[in-house]
Amino acid sequence: MPASTRASGEAPLRAVAERRRAGRPSSAVLDKAGITAAALKLIEKNGYDGLTMAALARSLNVAPSALYNHVTSKDDVLLLVEDHLAALVDVSSFGREPWEEAVRQWAWSYRDVFAQHTPLIPVIAVLPVTDAPQTLAMYETVSAGFRNAGFPPEQIIPAIVALESFIFGSAYDVTAPADIFDPGDMASRTPSFTGAVESLARLGHDKPADVAFTLGLDALISGFGALRS
Amino acid sequence: MPASTRASGEAPLRAVAERRRAGRPSSAVLDKAGITAAALKLIEKNGYDGLTMAALARSLNVAPSALYNHVTSKDDVLLLVEDHLAALVDVSSFGREPWEEAVRQWAWSYRDVFAQHTPLIPVIAVLPVTDAPQTLAMYETVSAGFRNAGFPPEQIIPAIVALESFIFGSAYDVTAPADIFDPGDMASRTPSFTGAVESLARLGHDKPADVAFTLGLDALISGFGALRS
DNA sequence: CCACTAAATGAATGCCATTCATTTATACGA
DNA sequence: TCGTATAAATGAATGGCATTCATTTAGTGG
Numbered sequence A, B: 001m002p003a004s005t006r007a008s009g010e011a012p013l014r015a016v017a018e019r020r021r022a023g024r025p026s027s028a029v030l031d032k033a034g035i036t037a038a039a040l041k042l043i044e045k046n047g048y049d050g051l052t053m054a055a056l057a058r059s060l061n062v063a064p065s066a067l068y069n070h071v072t073s074k075d076d077v078l079l080l081v082e083d084h085l086a087a088l089v090d091v092s093s094f095g096r097e098p099w100e101e102a103v104r105q106w107a108w109s110y111r112d113v114f115a116q117h118t119p120l121i122p123v124i125a126v127l128p129v130t131d132a133p134q135t136l137a138m139y140e141t142v143s144a145g146f147r148n149a150g151f152p153p154e155q156i157i158p159a160i161v162a163l164e165s166f167i168f169g170s171a172y173d174v175t176a177p178a179d180i181f182d183p184g185d186m187a188s189r190t191p192s193f194t195g196a197v198e199s200l201a202r203l204g205h206d207k208p209a210d211v212a213f214t215l216g217l218d219a220l221i222s223g224f225g226a227l228r229s
Numbered sequence C: 001c002c003a004c005t006a007a008a009t010g011a012a013t014g015c016c017a018t019t020c021a022t023t024t025a026t027a028c029g030a
Numbered sequence D: 001t002c003g004t005a006t007a008a009a010t011g012a013a014t015g016g017c018a019t020t021c022a023t024t025t026a027g028t029g030g
Helices: A031-047 A053-059 A076-086 A100-114 A118-125 A133-148 A153-175 A184-189 A191-201 A209-224 B032-046 B054-061 B074-086 B099-115 B118-125 B131-150 B151-177 B184-189 B191-201 B208-225
Strands: none
Touching: A031 A053, A031 A076, A031 B151, A053 A076, A076 A100, A076 A118, A076 A133, A076 B191, A100 A118, A100 A133, A100 A153, A100 A209, A118 A153, A118 B118, A118 B151, A133 A153, A133 B184, A133 B191, A153 A209, A153 B054, A153 B118, A153 B151, A153 B191, A153 B208, A184 A191, A191 B151, A209 B208, B032 B054, B032 B074, B054 B074, B054 B118, B074 B118, B074 B131, B099 B118, B099 B131, B118 B151, B131 B151, B151 B208, B184 B191
């Protein structure tokens, strides 16, 4: 649009976050979906430290207080993000693959998604599923997979919870620094530990967290498989 | 000490946090051990929300900035607390009981300690062991237990990491609200999940987290036991 | 003895989530 | 159709937070 077509009093084209005047706008600026998307974009760019209510508001070209018409707290924003991510977890193997394989693929996918979002884990862990429909949908698919695989109904939730606990803990491992197990100057006083660390290092895995995850996941799957009838 | 023995200008006996004047005191007021103890007391009384640098300073009758002569950050305080707790984890079964039993007792103790301190978990997970001598000592005892039980050296660390991941995830479960799995008004659309939740509830366990922990721990122990030679 | 360093105070800084009064626009019920 | 309740925005607080810095005082090593 050439400048000549603009009325004289009109705001300039540059997307300089022209300030909205006070009062309810004709059409709503915010909704939960938009807040969720903006939060995710912010997290991707600046990490969870960059996710502040002020930054979120700014990225939506809105005053911070406006957010509170749509969410009750920052934890509420984290909950929205969490539920969005739950939909990204791959449960498609259930009903397509044998139970062992389905669990394996679900678990890897679940871990990979939340390894990028560990600050959500303390929130999820205490989160009533009622408030997270996508998360609930994931549980439903997984529960059905366990039921169809012949699990006694009362064992299904404990088995899923145990797997989830392992998955969340393992998500932290992914982000741990490579030298986390370097005993430093205590090496001589911790021979067994130091020896174990060194013999593992000698294998030269590029993703040590994956070794532990594979090991634990295999144990859980074969242990739980024995419960089926 | 009777009042009459006190000089006239002396401060009153009441522990009313008489203000110290600026400048280095004759004998040091703070040290890491004292800071750790005060932090733990504060956490016990008011939880982790109550652990602020200001509150910590006040409980030590000191200005907040004085803390920074002994720790570099609040995370540093959390690290001190973590390492103190690591010493409370019971590793005494290693060398006394058979491997399976020793792992079981260590895992329960580890989970129970950190279930009361879940805000530390994100810190521990990324923590280089160099900075935490008590934690390192725990690893040494456990590693020696695995080695003596016939584990291949390069499998020891992955096995411990997998167990630890499960333990940390399970620590969160302990603190979860009882109704965390209530599907609410989505119940009709999540029949498998709802059925699983109900059939577990029918058993009436008073500590549901313990059911999942037992199940997962048994699977991990029997799975890992197969690695021994 | 003197300079350096250690360990405290006290005052600031900047950021943060959240609240509240106010403004404006829409939706619904009489 | 009016007019009141409600929804959704602004803008200005508020109080708490971790952390920093200048300053003061006391011990310590050359």
